[in-house]
Amino acid sequence: MEKKITKEKKMDRRVRKTRRALKEALIEKLKDKPIQEITVREIADEIDINRGTFYQHYRDIYDMLSQIEAELFEEFGELLDNSDKHHTQNIMSTFIGFVTLLKENSDLVLVLLGPNGDPAFVDRVKEMVREHVIDAWMRVNSSESMRYFDYYYEFVVAGCIGLFQKWLATGAKETPEELAELIDAILNGGSNMIHRMNK
Secondary structure, eight states, X not given: OHHHHHHHHHHHHHHHHHHHHXXXXXXXXXXXXXXXXXXXXHHHHHTTOOHHHHHTTOSXXXXXXXXXXXXXXXXXXXXXXXXXXXXXXXHHHHHHHHHHHXXXXXXXXXXXXXXXXXXXXXXXXXXXXXHHHHHHHHHHSOGGGGGGHHHHHHHHHHHHHHHHHHHHHTTOOSOHHHHHHHHHHHHHHHHHHHHHHHO
16 A cells, blocks of 8 residues: 555656656747747657657647646735735735736736736736725725726736736845835835825
């Protein structure tokens, strides 16, 4: 029984190692060209495996990217769910957690946000965050303030995406805590402005 468990653990490690290598190979290819120009053969040759091994893990390149994005969204969703459970009591920890997640996946995030990335990725992030932000917003603001919310939200999201791209592309020199404080200052400044416009 013990030998069987050890064998399964080795298999799990081998699977994780192969999938990690495939992921890294895809990210490298996406730095140079869009996904529709990337072939399974290219990815397989990059890490010295046969195409059959690739197909043990993914149906095709699009399925591979979809699964990689899903893993990132799962982590992102856990952050937002945890924040929702604590309401607005610890919003800074959510910022820090999100920025830390971006840094840990910097190569992937940069290609997804870049010219060869996936536009649907950005749209999905925006929708996930929007649902969370609306709930948090309504807990501390009147319904009348929703009049300008969509403008504010689109402006902030576009700015944050640019900020994250710049931060990651220049080596993420600031700590997640420092960047979270900057985001918090921007969000609070914009929120205060909306309150003034509604008076």
